[in-house]
Amino acid sequence: MSTNTFSLEILASDKQFFSGRATNIILPVPDGTVGILAHHENMIIAVVPGTVSFDTKEGEHRECVVSAGFAEVINNRVRVMTLTAERPEDIDIVRAREAEERAKEQLRQKMSLQEYHLSKASLARAMSRLSAASKLRDRN
Numbered sequence: 001m002s003t004n005t006f007s008l009e010i011l012a013s014d015k016q017f018f019s020g021r022a023t024n025i026i027l028p029v030p031d032g033t034v035g036i037l038a039h040h041e042n043m044i045i046a047v048v049p050g051t052v053s054f055d056t057k058e059g060e061h062r063e064c065v066v067s068a069g070f071a072e073v074i075n076n077r078v079r080v081m082t083l084t085a086e087r088p089e090d091i092d093i094v095r096a097r098e099a100e101e102r103a104k105e106q107l108r109q110k111m112s113l114q115e116y117h118l119s120k121a122s123l124a125r126a127m128s129r130l131s132a133a134s135k136l137r138d139r140n
Helices: 093-108 113-139
Strands: 006-012 015-029 032-037 043-047 050-056 061-066 069-074 077-082
Touching: 006 061, 015 043, 015 061, 015 077, 050 113, 061 113, 093 113
Parallel strands: 006 077
Antiparallel strands: 006 015, 015 032, 015 050, 043 069, 050 061, 069 077
């Protein structure tokens, strides 16, 4: 086991997205992004909707679009736990655009504070999915 890697697990509510060794990971957090390398100090941090990128021990660069959750860094192990995690190439752009429009419409209507926050979260997720899918399409 290489000393410049760490154990990485990315979990969504319905599946294990990734489990293996990684050399780095970049997470979307409330005030931007945070990068984690091997032997990072222990911490727990909130994760916001956006793109997680990481490099595997084999040198493969991987990305996934996540919803809100948190990451735990303990003893050279990183565990990311979110409601959803998906590969950019698996995103249905039409459905993501429809979800974005629904969320925007809900935000225009009067609602309770809880409904407002749910709509804001739905909009953030739809926008991060569209962004990741568009970047992938532009690369290909």
